[in-house]
Amino acid sequence: xxxxxxxxxxxxxxxxxxxxxxxxxxxxxxxxxxxxxxxxxxxxxxxxxxxxxxxxxxxxxxxxxxxxxxxxxxxxxxxxxxxxxxxxxxxxxxxxxxxxxxxxxxxxxxxxxxxxxxxxxxxxxxxxxxxxxxxxxxxxxxxxxxxxxxxxxxxxxxxxxxxxxxxxxxxxxxxxxxxxxxxxxxxxxxxxxxxxxxxxxxxxxxxxxxxxxxxxxxxxxxxxxxx
Amino acid sequence: xxxxxxxxxxxxxxxxxxxxxxxxxxxxxxxxxxxxxxxxxxxxxxxxxxxxxxxxxxxxxxxxxxxxxxxxxxxxxxxxxxxxxxxxxxxxxxxxxxxxxxxxxxxxxxxxxxxxxxxxxxxxxxxxxxxxxxxxxxxxxxxxxxxxxxxxxxxxxxxxxxxxxxxxxxxxxxxxxxxxxxxxxxxxxxxxxxxxxxxxxxxxxxxxxxxxxxxxxxxxxxxxxxxxxxxxxxxxxxxxxxxxxxxxxxxxxxxxxxxxxxxxxxxxxxxxxxxxxxxxxxxxxxxxxxxxxxxxxxxxxxxxxxxxxxxxxxxxxxxxxxxxxxxxxxxxxxxxxxxxxxxxxxxxxxxxxxxxxxxxxxxxxxxxxxxxxxxxxxxxxxxxxxxxxxxxxxxxxxxxx
Ligand SMILES: Nc1ncnc2c1ncn2[C@@H]1O[C@H](COP(=O)(O)OP(=O)(O)OP(=O)(O)O)[C@@H](O)[C@H]1O
Ligand SMILES: [Mg+2]
Numbered sequence: 001x002x003x004x005x006x007x008x009x010x011x012x013x014x015x016x017x018x019x020x021x022x023x024x025x026x027x028x029x030x031x032x033x034x035x036x037x038x039x040x041x042x043x044x045x046x047x048x049x050x051x052x053x054x055x056x057x058x059x060x061x062x063x064x065x066x067x068x069x070x071x072x073x074x075x076x077x078x079x080x081x082x083x084x085x086x087x088x089x090x091x092x093x094x095x096x097x098x099x100x101x102x103x104x105x106x107x108x109x110x111x112x113x114x115x116x117x118x119x120x121x122x123x124x125x126x127x128x129x130x131x132x133x134x135x136x137x138x139x140x141x142x143x144x145x146x147x148x149x150x151x152x153x154x155x156x157x158x159x160x161x162x163x164x165x166x167x168x169x170x171x172x173x174x175x176x177x178x179x180x181x182x183x184x185x186x187x188x189x190x191x192x193x194x195x196x197x198x199x200x201x202x203x204x205x206x207x208x209x210x211x212x213x214x215x216x217x218x219x220x221x222x223x224x225x226x227x
Numbered sequence: 228x229x230x231x232x233x234x235x236x237x238x239x240x241x242x243x244x245x246x247x248x249x250x251x252x253x254x255x256x257x258x259x260x261x262x263x264x265x266x267x268x269x270x271x272x273x274x275x276x277x278x279x280x281x282x283x284x285x286x287x288x289x290x291x292x293x294x295x296x297x298x299x300x301x302x303x304x305x306x307x308x309x310x311x312x313x314x315x316x317x318x319x320x321x322x323x324x325x326x327x328x329x330x331x332x333x334x335x336x337x338x339x340x341x342x343x344x345x346x347x348x349x350x351x352x353x354x355x356x357x358x359x360x361x362x363x364x365x366x367x368x369x370x371x372x373x374x375x376x377x378x379x380x381x382x383x384x385x386x387x388x389x390x391x392x393x394x395x396x397x398x399x400x401x402x403x404x405x406x407x408x409x410x411x412x413x414x415x416x417x418x419x420x421x422x423x424x425x426x427x428x429x430x431x432x433x434x435x436x437x438x439x440x441x442x443x444x445x446x447x448x449x450x451x452x453x454x455x456x457x458x459x460x461x462x463x464x465x466x467x468x469x470x471x472x473x474x475x476x477x478x479x480x481x482x483x484x485x486x487x488x489x490x491x492x493x494x495x496x497x498x499x500x501x502x503x504x505x506x507x508x509x510x511x512x513x514x515x516x517x518x519x520x521x522x523x524x525x526x527x528x529x530x531x532x533x534x535x536x537x538x539x540x541x542x543x544x545x546x547x548x549x550x551x552x553x554x555x556x557x558x559x560x561x562x563x564x565x566x567x568x569x570x571x572x573x574x575x576x577x578x579x580x581x582x583x584x585x586x587x588x589x590x591x592x593x594x595x596x597x598x599x600x601x602x603x604x605x606x607x608x609x610x611x612x613x614x615x616x617x618x619x620x621x622x623x624x625x626x627x628x
Contacts, residue, residue: 056625057623085543
């Protein structure tokens with residue numbers, strides 16, 4: 001059984017009298033351990049789709065199963081639990097808490113998981129060293145480079161050992177060199193068995209994934225797997 | 228567990244956003260402090276006025292001869308020294324009685340000459356009015372009976388003669404052509420509204436009637452009413468004696484009138500009521516201003532905080548955890564601000580009471596009211612946007628601008 005099972009997902013945004021159909025019926029499945037790139041032109045609905053399968057937003061119609069669970073039937077608190085334990089999210093704009101240290105930022109998901117203070121610190125430190133930031137733990141985001149900030153965000157996304165790591169254009173705000181380093185990180189994670197879903201505009205980055213889903217005008221145009 | 232995490236998160240958040248927290252706190256401090264200071268000052272001022280009303284010197288009735296109606300001049304039956312004596316001799320009225328003769332005379336000293344209000348009075352006049360002697364002495368009963376030409380000056384009379392009142396003690400002055408010896412100076416009392424005791428000169432009653440004004444007629448008789456009498460009861464007793472003295476038959480009108488201090492106090496009470504209403508108004512406005520300050524800071528941070536809430540939700544925060552964090556944050560800031568405000572306001576109020584020589588009474592209702600109000604404002608404007616943000620889908624909250 002697939003880790004993610006989405007069928008006929010639609011999403012409408014109403015802007016006054018006008019309705020934007022961001023997704024117009026998307027169906028696909030994702031298995032454990034896959035590394036998937038989502039591509040498509042700007043405004044095609046990539047972020048909308050990722051927010052829905054990452055449980056940050058709800059679809060207008062369609063069903064979505066995560067780990068065999070129908071997400072639309074879950075309560076707010078159950079969804080919070082899933083976001084906390086099953087899902088790690090990396091955003092294009094990092095979304096770190098500004099006046100908090102890197103360590104505090106990484107500890108945040110563990111706080112909501114009810115982990116003891118000592119464990120919070122230990123696990124957050126572990127993840128920070130895994131992304132190569134052990135010497136920057138007490139720095140605030142404003143004292144870190146873009147690549148370092150994104151690595152803090154990745155450490156935060158991974159700290160609670162999620163089933164799936166979502167990344168919405170994680171290299172979009174980085175130069176190609178740092179972008180490359182971040183991609184290297186994703187590769188290593190994938191090798192360790194981490195399921196990764198990644199949005200990108202760059203063919204070069206998409207080429208690194210095993211499977212590419214191409215979206216256009218709110219519909220899947222192609223879904224290709226490398227051997 | 229959730230509570231404990233929320234507390235640490237809230238405290239972390241306050242510390243991390245120190246400037247914003249500080250501004251919120253200051254707004255609450257200003258609101259609370261101004262209310263406490265205003266209400267405190269108001270209630271002390273009111274008390275000071277109340278005290279002066281219950282003060283013995285304020286319990287004085289004043290009997291005046293009736294003014295003739297229309298063009299008629301002074302009434303045919305004026306008040307006289309013997310009326311005052313009759314009041315004093317009455318078995319029921321053994322209160323202090325102070326008859327006075329008033330008139331304007333010219334006062335000369337060396338080359339200076341001024342016109343001055345002269346008061347002929349008895350030896351207990353000063354204590355009945357609650358005045359005190361500053362230098363030298365007041366005249367005695369014997370001085371009065373002997374028609375001594377002694378004068379006691381108001382504190383600023385000397386200045387009008389290009390010297391000082393104190394410097395005139397022991398000197399001779401010329402009062403309407405009669406030479407008087409200055410024997411004392413009265414403390415500065417300040418103007419009472421109708422007359423200024425500092426600009427008057429006091430001489431013995433009999434000296435005034437026999438040597439200066441040449442009349443028995445007095446201009447007023449002050450009667451000090453003891454606490455056991457209401458003004459109405461005291462008036463009836465005074466009327467009884469004076470109607471007998473003046474041979475007024477039943478049904479005839481009085482040919483004198485009695486001024487009641489309660490008219491005066493009613494006015495004063497009205498004035499204090501207006502005064503305290505004003506203070507409450509000012510206090511209310513200060514609270515509003517403080518509240519608007521809190522509101523502004525809270526609202527300004529809504530955008531930032533909405534994204535923060537979106538992020539926290541994306542990382543697994545429950546609705547409850549978010550609300551708890553914001554409630555604790557707001558309550559903490561309000562309590563800190565409230566306590567500092569109470570201390571600040573009370574200190575300000577205390578300083579004023581020291582300078583004004585007022586009683587310091589901490590108005591508990593004001594403390595409670597202002598702290599509760601600012602807590603309410605802080606809570607409302609801290610939680611209301613947070614609640615709204617927590618209801619958004621995380622994706623929407625994260626994109627909020
Ligand atoms: N909150 C919203 N309200 C209204 N319309 C929206 C909203 N979010 C997205 N849209 C619209 O939905 C469509 C898909 O948007 P989406 O952000 O998913 O695109 P995208 O593929 O991620 O584009 P990009 O590559 O530029 O990030 C767009 O037309 C966009 O204008
Ligand atoms: Mg996008």
